[in-house]
Amino acid sequence: MKMKNWFSIILVALFLAIAGLPATAPAATKNFSEAIQSIQVVPFQLTGNLTTTTANIVRFQIPFKAEVLGVSATARASAGTAPTLTIDVKEAGVTILSTPMSITAGTVTEGPIADNMLADEAIITVDIAIGGTSPIWGDITLILTLRRTN
Numbered sequence: 377m378k379m380k381n382w383f384s385i386i387l388v389a390l391f392l393a394i395a396g397l398p399a400t401a402p403a404a405t406k407n408f409s410e411a412i413q414s415i416q417v418v419p420f421q422l423t424g425n426l427t428t429t430t431a432n433i434v435r436f437q438i439p440f441k442a443e444v445l446g447v448s449a450t451a452r453a454s455a456g457t458a459p460t461l462t463i464d465v466k467e468a469g470v471t472i473l474s475t476p477m478s479i480t481a482g483t484v485t486e487g488p489i490a491d492n493m494l495a496d497e498a499i500i501t502v503d504i505a506i507g508g509t510s511p512i513w514g515d516i517t518l519i520l521t522l523r524r525t526n
Contacts, residue, residue, distance in 0.1 A: 414524040416442065422516040426506060434502035434518070441496040442522040444472060447487035452515035454481040459511035463487075463518060464503045467494055476505065479516075496526060 420434050449463050464476040465487065474488035494500065500520075506513060 412445070412523060415445070416522045416524055418520040418522060420502065420518040420520075422504075422518070424514070426504065426513045426516065427511060429503075429505045429507075431503045432501045433504050434500075436500055438494055438496070438498050438500055438522075440524050441526040442494045442524050444489050444492045444494060444520065445523055446521035447473065447477070447489060447519070448484050448521075449477055449479055449487070449516065449518045450484045451479050451481050451513045451517075454511065454513050456511035457509035459508035459513065460506065461511075461513050461516070462505045463516070464505075465518075465520070466501045466503065467491065467498050469499075469501070476503075479513075481513075493525075494522070 422433060447465055451461055454461070459481075461479040462476040463479060465472050470491070472489060472491040472494075474490040477485045477487040479485050502518060504513075504516070
């Protein structure tokens with residue numbers, strides 16, 4: 377009976393030791409230093425099934441001047457033959473990215489930022505371009521990570 381108890385204790389200790397190990401996989405999105413002040417995370421969730429290219433699918437006015445630290449997007453699902461999805465983020469109708477983000481279903485894509493400063497009261501819009509034969513993209517999430525500068 378004592379042997380059984382020790383075996384159980386060893387198994388529990390081994391499990392806790394393994395469970396407590398840090399993950400070695402890199403983060404899917406960029407981690408910003410805790411020293412950076414005034415970070416604002418602005419998420420946009422486009423729910424449902426999207427099948428066509430749409431300009432200005434997101435439109436909002438930013439209430440403060442900001443530096444763009446990151447732009448990332450993901451889509452939950454896709455269907456059709458060779459479906460493609462690109463996302464572009466614009467300030468006053470001009471892209472802030474070097475190139476629109478090409479999204480692969482189920483992965484997080486980081487956008488290449490070309491213009492990292494947003495003006496106070498600027499209109500921010502998002503365009504999506506969907507291609508392929510009978511494409512369906514579901515539940516697109518876009519995250520803007522900003523640092524308020526005023």
